[in-house]
Amino acid sequence: MKISEILKSEPITISMEVFPPKSDVKLDSVRATVREIARLKPAFVSCTYGAGGGTSRYTVEISQDIMEEGVASMAHLTCISSTRDSVHEQIARIKEAGIQNILALRGDIPAGMDFPSPRYYEHAIQLVEEIRKDYPEACIGGACYPEKHPDAFNKDEDIRHIKEKVDAGCDFLTTQMFFNNSIYYNYLYRLREAGVTVPILAGIMPVTSRRQMERSIQLSGCVIPPELTALADRFGDSPEAMQQAGILYASHQIIDLIANGCGHIHVYTMNKPEVAAGILNNLKGIL
Numbered sequence: 001m002k003i004s005e006i007l008k009s010e011p012i013t014i015s016m017e018v019f020p021p022k023s024d025v026k027l028d029s030v031r032a033t034v035r036e037i038a039r040l041k042p043a044f045v046s047c048t049y050g051a052g053g054g055t056s057r058y059t060v061e062i063s064q065d066i067m068e069e070g071v072a073s074m075a076h077l078t079c080i081s082s083t084r085d086s087v088h089e090q091i092a093r094i095k096e097a098g099i100q101n102i103l104a105l106r107g108d109i110p111a112g113m114d115f116p117s118p119r120y121y122e123h124a125i126q127l128v129e130e131i132r133k134d135y136p137e138a139c140i141g142g143a144c145y146p147e148k149h150p151d152a153f154n155k156d157e158d159i160r161h162i163k164e165k166v167d168a169g170c171d172f173l174t175t176q177m178f179f180n181n182s183i184y185y186n187y188l189y190r191l192r193e194a195g196v197t198v199p200i201l202a203g204i205m206p207v208t209s210r211r212q213m214e215r216s217i218q219l220s221g222c223v224i225p226p227e228l229t230a231l232a233d234r235f236g237d238s239p240e241a242m243q244q245a246g247i248l249y250a251s252h253q254i255i256d257l258i259a260n261g262c263g264h265i266h267v268y269t270m271n272k273p274e275v276a277a278g279i280l281n282n283l284k285g286i287l
Protein backbone atom coordinates (compact mmCIF):
# COMPACT_ATOMS: atom_id res chain seq x y z
CA MET A 1 0.00 0.00 0.00
CA LYS A 2 1.12 3.56 -0.64
CA ILE A 3 2.20 5.50 2.43
CA SER A 4 0.39 8.60 1.14
CA GLU A 5 -2.89 6.64 1.35
CA ILE A 6 -2.10 5.32 4.84
CA LEU A 7 -1.34 8.85 6.08
CA LYS A 8 -4.55 10.16 4.53
CA SER A 9 -6.74 7.49 6.07
CA GLU A 10 -5.26 7.39 9.61
CA PRO A 11 -4.81 10.47 11.82
CA ILE A 12 -2.25 8.69 14.03
CA THR A 13 0.41 6.39 12.56
CA ILE A 14 3.49 4.85 14.14
CA SER A 15 5.92 3.61 11.49
CA MET A 16 9.39 2.14 12.00
CA GLU A 17 12.85 2.16 10.41
CA VAL A 18 15.17 -0.85 10.16
CA PHE A 19 18.57 -1.29 8.54
CA PRO A 20 20.14 -4.15 6.55
CA PRO A 21 23.22 -6.05 7.79
CA LYS A 22 26.73 -4.90 6.91
CA SER A 23 27.78 -8.42 5.92
CA ASP A 24 26.24 -11.64 4.59
CA VAL A 25 27.04 -13.40 7.87
CA LYS A 26 24.38 -11.45 9.75
CA LEU A 27 21.74 -11.55 6.99
CA ASP A 28 19.58 -14.33 8.48
CA SER A 29 19.52 -12.86 11.97
CA VAL A 30 18.71 -9.35 10.69
CA ARG A 31 15.90 -10.71 8.50
CA ALA A 32 14.44 -12.50 11.55
CA THR A 33 14.70 -9.29 13.61
CA VAL A 34 12.99 -7.24 10.91
CA ARG A 35 10.15 -9.74 10.69
CA GLU A 36 9.73 -9.49 14.48
CA ILE A 37 9.42 -5.70 14.14
CA ALA A 38 6.95 -6.04 11.24
CA ARG A 39 4.82 -8.40 13.37
CA LEU A 40 4.24 -5.51 15.78
CA LYS A 41 2.10 -4.14 12.91
CA PRO A 42 3.43 -0.59 12.54
CA ALA A 43 1.78 1.56 9.86
CA PHE A 44 4.76 0.77 7.61
CA VAL A 45 8.43 -0.20 7.92
CA SER A 46 11.22 1.53 6.01
CA CYS A 47 14.60 -0.05 5.26
CA THR A 48 17.75 2.06 4.88
CA TYR A 49 20.26 1.99 2.00
CA GLY A 50 23.98 2.61 2.53
CA ALA A 51 25.16 5.56 0.45
CA GLY A 52 28.59 4.04 -0.19
CA GLY A 53 27.16 0.67 -1.24
CA GLY A 54 28.18 -1.06 2.01
CA THR A 55 24.70 -1.99 3.20
CA SER A 56 22.76 -1.45 -0.02
CA ARG A 57 22.51 -5.01 -1.29
CA TYR A 58 19.68 -6.23 0.90
CA THR A 59 17.33 -3.25 1.07
CA VAL A 60 14.97 -4.71 -1.53
CA GLU A 61 14.95 -8.24 -0.05
CA ILE A 62 14.27 -6.93 3.44
CA SER A 63 11.51 -4.65 2.13
CA GLN A 64 9.93 -7.74 0.54
CA ASP A 65 10.15 -9.64 3.85
CA ILE A 66 8.24 -6.78 5.48
CA MET A 67 5.48 -6.97 2.84
CA GLU A 68 5.26 -10.74 3.38
CA GLU A 69 4.32 -9.97 6.99
CA GLY A 70 1.35 -7.96 5.65
CA VAL A 71 2.93 -4.55 6.35
CA ALA A 72 3.60 -1.77 3.82
CA SER A 73 7.31 -1.20 3.22
CA MET A 74 9.47 1.64 1.97
CA ALA A 75 12.91 1.16 0.39
CA HIS A 76 15.42 3.98 0.98
CA LEU A 77 17.54 4.93 -2.03
CA THR A 78 20.56 7.25 -2.15
CA CYS A 79 22.27 8.71 -5.21
CA ILE A 80 25.40 10.69 -4.31
CA SER A 81 27.90 7.93 -4.95
CA SER A 82 25.94 6.20 -7.73
CA THR A 83 26.03 6.38 -11.50
CA ARG A 84 22.82 7.19 -13.35
CA ASP A 85 22.71 3.61 -14.70
CA SER A 86 22.94 2.06 -11.26
CA VAL A 87 20.20 4.35 -9.95
CA HIS A 88 17.90 3.41 -12.86
CA GLU A 89 18.65 -0.27 -12.18
CA GLN A 90 17.81 0.08 -8.50
CA ILE A 91 14.53 1.90 -9.24
CA ALA A 92 13.62 -0.92 -11.67
CA ARG A 93 14.45 -3.54 -8.98
CA ILE A 94 12.24 -1.76 -6.45
CA LYS A 95 9.39 -1.52 -8.96
CA GLU A 96 9.70 -5.17 -10.00
CA ALA A 97 9.64 -6.25 -6.35
CA GLY A 98 6.26 -4.51 -5.97
CA ILE A 99 7.56 -1.97 -3.41
CA GLN A 100 5.37 1.11 -3.82
CA ASN A 101 7.23 3.53 -1.54
CA ILE A 102 10.73 4.99 -1.94
CA LEU A 103 12.57 7.41 0.35
CA ALA A 104 14.64 9.47 -2.10
CA LEU A 105 17.90 10.63 -0.50
CA ARG A 106 21.13 12.20 -1.55
CA GLY A 107 23.27 10.34 1.01
CA ASP A 108 26.24 11.80 2.84
CA ILE A 109 29.12 12.97 0.67
CA PRO A 110 31.84 10.30 1.03
CA ALA A 111 35.13 11.58 2.50
CA GLY A 112 37.53 12.62 -0.25
CA MET A 113 34.85 12.78 -2.96
CA ASP A 114 34.88 15.76 -5.33
CA PHE A 115 31.72 17.79 -4.89
CA PRO A 116 29.83 18.76 -7.05
CA SER A 117 30.00 15.16 -8.13
CA PRO A 118 31.39 14.29 -11.55
CA ARG A 119 28.93 11.38 -11.52
CA TYR A 120 25.85 13.61 -11.99
CA TYR A 121 23.90 13.53 -8.71
CA GLU A 122 24.36 16.47 -6.36
CA HIS A 123 21.04 16.65 -4.53
CA ALA A 124 18.08 14.44 -3.69
CA ILE A 125 15.79 16.53 -5.92
CA GLN A 126 17.46 14.95 -8.98
CA LEU A 127 16.66 11.49 -7.65
CA VAL A 128 13.04 12.50 -6.98
CA GLU A 129 12.78 13.65 -10.62
CA GLU A 130 14.26 10.38 -11.93
CA ILE A 131 11.93 8.22 -9.81
CA ARG A 132 8.95 10.26 -11.04
CA LYS A 133 10.00 9.48 -14.64
CA ASP A 134 10.91 5.78 -14.21
CA TYR A 135 8.17 4.84 -11.74
CA PRO A 136 5.48 7.56 -11.92
CA GLU A 137 3.00 5.76 -9.69
CA ALA A 138 5.49 5.37 -6.78
CA CYS A 139 4.88 7.16 -3.51
CA ILE A 140 8.04 9.20 -2.82
CA GLY A 141 9.28 10.44 0.53
CA GLY A 142 12.08 12.90 1.26
CA ALA A 143 14.22 13.75 4.31
CA CYS A 144 14.07 17.03 6.23
CA TYR A 145 15.97 18.47 9.19
CA PRO A 146 14.31 20.36 12.07
CA GLU A 147 17.74 21.63 13.21
CA LYS A 148 18.78 22.25 9.53
CA HIS A 149 20.93 19.98 7.42
CA PRO A 150 24.58 20.28 8.50
CA ASP A 151 25.65 21.40 4.97
CA ALA A 152 23.05 24.19 4.76
CA PHE A 153 24.17 27.76 5.32
CA ASN A 154 21.04 28.61 7.31
CA LYS A 155 17.49 27.34 7.99
CA ASP A 156 15.84 29.60 5.37
CA GLU A 157 18.06 28.24 2.62
CA ASP A 158 17.47 24.65 3.79
CA ILE A 159 13.68 25.14 3.88
CA ARG A 160 13.76 26.66 0.38
CA HIS A 161 15.44 23.49 -0.90
CA ILE A 162 12.91 21.32 0.93
CA LYS A 163 10.08 23.19 -0.81
CA GLU A 164 11.77 22.61 -4.21
CA LYS A 165 12.20 18.89 -3.39
CA VAL A 166 8.51 18.57 -2.48
CA ASP A 167 7.45 20.45 -5.62
CA ALA A 168 9.55 18.01 -7.67
CA GLY A 169 7.34 15.16 -6.44
CA CYS A 170 7.70 14.20 -2.75
CA ASP A 171 4.45 12.95 -1.25
CA PHE A 172 5.65 13.29 2.34
CA LEU A 173 8.73 14.11 4.41
CA THR A 174 10.37 12.34 7.35
CA THR A 175 12.46 14.33 9.79
CA GLN A 176 15.89 13.69 11.13
CA MET A 177 15.79 12.70 14.82
CA PHE A 178 15.22 15.44 17.37
CA PHE A 179 14.96 15.26 21.15
CA ASN A 180 13.18 18.51 21.92
CA ASN A 181 9.66 18.74 20.50
CA SER A 182 9.67 22.56 20.52
CA ILE A 183 12.31 22.41 17.78
CA TYR A 184 9.96 20.28 15.68
CA TYR A 185 6.92 22.52 16.28
CA ASN A 186 8.91 25.60 15.24
CA TYR A 187 10.21 23.82 12.13
CA LEU A 188 6.73 22.59 11.18
CA TYR A 189 5.43 26.15 11.44
CA ARG A 190 8.22 27.41 9.17
CA LEU A 191 7.65 24.65 6.61
CA ARG A 192 3.92 25.42 6.47
CA GLU A 193 4.69 29.15 6.18
CA ALA A 194 6.98 28.32 3.22
CA GLY A 195 4.09 26.52 1.50
CA VAL A 196 5.10 22.92 2.24
CA THR A 197 1.76 21.16 2.70
CA VAL A 198 2.65 17.43 2.56
CA PRO A 199 2.57 15.29 5.74
CA ILE A 200 5.73 15.60 7.87
CA LEU A 201 6.57 12.44 9.84
CA ALA A 202 8.38 13.16 13.10
CA GLY A 203 11.50 10.98 13.40
CA ILE A 204 11.94 9.69 16.96
CA MET A 205 15.09 7.91 18.08
CA PRO A 206 14.85 6.01 21.38
CA VAL A 207 18.27 6.48 23.02
CA THR A 208 19.10 3.23 24.76
CA SER A 209 22.82 3.65 25.46
CA ARG A 210 25.29 6.44 26.15
CA ARG A 211 27.34 5.39 23.12
CA GLN A 212 24.29 5.65 20.87
CA MET A 213 23.62 9.16 22.19
CA GLU A 214 27.17 10.24 21.40
CA ARG A 215 26.90 8.75 17.91
CA SER A 216 23.56 10.50 17.30
CA ILE A 217 25.09 13.87 18.11
CA GLN A 218 28.09 13.11 15.91
CA LEU A 219 25.97 12.06 12.91
CA SER A 220 23.13 14.55 13.06
CA GLY A 221 24.51 17.41 15.15
CA CYS A 222 21.17 17.53 16.98
CA VAL A 223 20.74 19.24 20.33
CA ILE A 224 20.56 16.97 23.38
CA PRO A 225 18.32 18.49 26.07
CA PRO A 226 19.63 18.46 29.68
CA GLU A 227 16.86 15.98 30.67
CA LEU A 228 18.25 13.39 28.26
CA THR A 229 21.86 14.06 29.27
CA ALA A 230 20.81 13.50 32.88
CA LEU A 231 19.31 10.11 31.99
CA ALA A 232 22.50 9.04 30.22
CA ASP A 233 24.64 10.31 33.14
CA ARG A 234 22.53 8.50 35.73
CA PHE A 235 21.67 5.26 33.90
CA GLY A 236 24.34 5.02 31.17
CA ASP A 237 26.28 2.29 32.98
CA SER A 238 23.26 0.01 33.33
CA PRO A 239 22.02 -1.26 29.94
CA GLU A 240 18.68 -2.34 31.39
CA ALA A 241 18.01 0.95 33.16
CA MET A 242 19.17 3.03 30.18
CA GLN A 243 16.94 1.06 27.81
CA GLN A 244 13.92 1.61 30.02
CA ALA A 245 14.71 5.31 30.43
CA GLY A 246 15.24 5.71 26.65
CA ILE A 247 11.94 3.98 25.84
CA LEU A 248 10.10 6.20 28.32
CA TYR A 249 11.75 9.40 27.00
CA ALA A 250 10.80 8.51 23.40
CA SER A 251 7.26 7.51 24.47
CA HIS A 252 6.84 10.83 26.26
CA GLN A 253 8.01 12.71 23.14
CA ILE A 254 5.49 10.76 21.02
CA ILE A 255 2.60 11.34 23.43
CA ASP A 256 3.35 15.09 23.44
CA LEU A 257 3.46 15.14 19.61
CA ILE A 258 0.13 13.32 19.34
CA ALA A 259 -1.42 15.60 21.99
CA ASN A 260 -0.35 18.58 19.87
CA GLY A 261 -1.94 17.23 16.70
CA CYS A 262 1.22 15.79 15.13
CA GLY A 263 0.08 12.20 14.71
CA HIS A 264 2.55 10.76 12.18
CA ILE A 265 5.60 9.36 13.95
CA HIS A 266 8.52 7.37 12.50
CA VAL A 267 10.54 5.43 15.09
CA TYR A 268 14.22 4.68 14.44
CA THR A 269 14.22 1.18 15.95
CA MET A 270 17.97 0.49 15.50
CA ASN A 271 16.78 -3.09 14.79
CA LYS A 272 15.68 -3.57 18.41
CA PRO A 273 12.24 -5.25 18.50
CA GLU A 274 12.09 -5.03 22.31
CA VAL A 275 12.51 -1.24 22.13
CA ALA A 276 9.87 -0.89 19.39
CA ALA A 277 7.50 -3.12 21.39
CA GLY A 278 8.17 -1.16 24.60
CA ILE A 279 7.16 2.09 22.92
CA LEU A 280 4.00 0.61 21.42
CA ASN A 281 3.10 -0.83 24.82
CA ASN A 282 3.39 2.62 26.40
CA LEU A 283 1.01 4.00 23.74
CA LYS A 284 -1.55 1.20 23.99
CA GLY A 285 -4.35 3.31 25.39
CA ILE A 286 -3.66 6.18 22.97
CA LEU A 287 -3.44 4.35 19.65
Ligand code: FAD
Nearest residue numbers: 048049051076105106107108123124143149152158161176
Ligand atom coordinates in the same frame (compact mmCIF):
# COMPACT_ATOMS: atom_id res chain seq x y z
P1 FAD B 1 19.34 16.90 -0.07
O1 FAD B 1 17.88 17.07 -0.08
O2 FAD B 1 20.05 16.91 -1.37
O3 FAD B 1 19.95 18.04 0.89
C1 FAD B 1 21.33 18.00 1.25
C2 FAD B 1 21.86 19.42 1.40
O4 FAD B 1 21.87 20.07 0.12
C3 FAD B 1 21.00 20.32 2.31
O5 FAD B 1 21.88 21.17 3.00
C4 FAD B 1 20.15 21.12 1.34
O6 FAD B 1 19.79 22.38 1.86
C5 FAD B 1 21.10 21.27 0.15
N1 FAD B 1 20.40 21.35 -1.13
C6 FAD B 1 19.34 20.63 -1.53
N2 FAD B 1 19.00 20.96 -2.79
C7 FAD B 1 19.88 21.92 -3.20
C8 FAD B 1 20.06 22.66 -4.40
N3 FAD B 1 19.26 22.48 -5.44
N4 FAD B 1 21.11 23.55 -4.45
C9 FAD B 1 21.94 23.74 -3.41
N5 FAD B 1 21.80 23.06 -2.23
C10 FAD B 1 20.80 22.17 -2.14
N6 FAD B 1 21.56 8.17 4.43
C11 FAD B 1 21.91 6.99 3.83
O7 FAD B 1 23.02 6.86 3.34
N7 FAD B 1 21.03 5.95 3.75
C12 FAD B 1 19.76 6.01 4.26
O8 FAD B 1 19.00 5.06 4.15
C13 FAD B 1 19.36 7.23 4.90
N8 FAD B 1 18.13 7.38 5.43
C14 FAD B 1 17.75 8.60 5.97
C15 FAD B 1 16.43 8.75 6.44
C16 FAD B 1 16.03 9.97 7.00
C17 FAD B 1 14.60 10.12 7.49
C18 FAD B 1 16.95 11.05 7.10
C19 FAD B 1 16.52 12.35 7.72
C20 FAD B 1 18.25 10.91 6.63
C21 FAD B 1 18.67 9.69 6.05
N9 FAD B 1 19.97 9.52 5.55
C22 FAD B 1 20.32 8.32 4.96
C23 FAD B 1 20.96 10.60 5.65
C24 FAD B 1 20.97 11.50 4.39
O9 FAD B 1 21.39 10.76 3.28
C25 FAD B 1 21.95 12.66 4.67
O10 FAD B 1 21.45 13.50 5.67
C26 FAD B 1 22.40 13.46 3.45
O11 FAD B 1 23.53 14.27 3.83
C27 FAD B 1 21.37 14.41 2.87
O12 FAD B 1 20.40 13.75 2.19
P2 FAD B 1 19.09 14.52 1.65
O13 FAD B 1 18.31 13.54 0.87
O14 FAD B 1 18.42 15.25 2.74
O15 FAD B 1 19.81 15.58 0.65
